[in-house]
Amino acid sequence: MNDTGIAIIAEHISKIYRRGSDKITALDGVSLRIRRGDFVAFVGPSGSGKTTLLNILGCLDNPTDGALSVGGTDVFGEGTRLGEKELTKIRRQHFGYIFQNFYLLPTLTVRENVTVPFSFYRKDNAVTDIPALLASLGIERRMNHLPGQLSGGEMQRVAIARALVNRPEILLADEPTGNLDSKRSRDIGEVLGSLNRDQGITIIMVTHNPELAALAGRQIDLRDGRI
Secondary structure (H helix, E strand, O other), rough: OOOOEEEEEEEEEEEEEEOOOOEEEEEEEEEEEEOOOEEEEOOOOOOOOOOHHHHHOOOOOOOOEEEEEEEEEEEEEEEEOOOHHHHHHHHHHEEEEEEOOOOOOOOOHHHHHHHHHHHOOOOOOOOOOOHHHHHHHHOHHHHHHHHHHHOOHHHHHHHHHHHHHOOOEEEEEEEOOOOOOHHHHHHHHHHHHHHHOOOOOOEEEOOHHHHHHHHHHHHHHOOOEEE
16 A cells, blocks of 8 residues: 555445444445645544544554555555554554543643653654744743633644644544634644644544535545445
């Protein structure tokens, strides 16, 4: 599955959950390719498999069946299933993650929250000028504030800075504006668009927000676990 222009290749990805005797098909044979520098939005109704697909593409979850390649490395597939140690390496090398609920540590300042990833792993080319990173997101004046002193939009910008600190190739965003009002949602949308346009970061996003989805260069509509 090697192609230098392709960030992710997914082929016939399925995900089945079992609850007792019940079988729930979250994904049903999904295939797609995401090129480097793409801005992709997964859209569709709740329960359509958007977040499940995002988690599998980001190596946070395993498919029941199918094949996945990230950055030219086969992750899942016939005869291939990387262990947790190898998956952790893939996540660190390629991905930054943004979640709907921010997940900031309440007792740490903005600067400290942004550098939390360094406690686990630090890339050789990681961001060293944290004030400049925060300034690029318009929150440099909040550097020494605690999360409880920030607005929702500011907290999401901190979460974005944290996702960027190790310079990921691919940014995964799961409902990044789900807890924000319309103005702050537009602001975060502009930030994501700028990261893709100006820095060439590949962005894969799940959203119910049509305005946010419209910023993506490509929308993928999922229904009942299928594209």
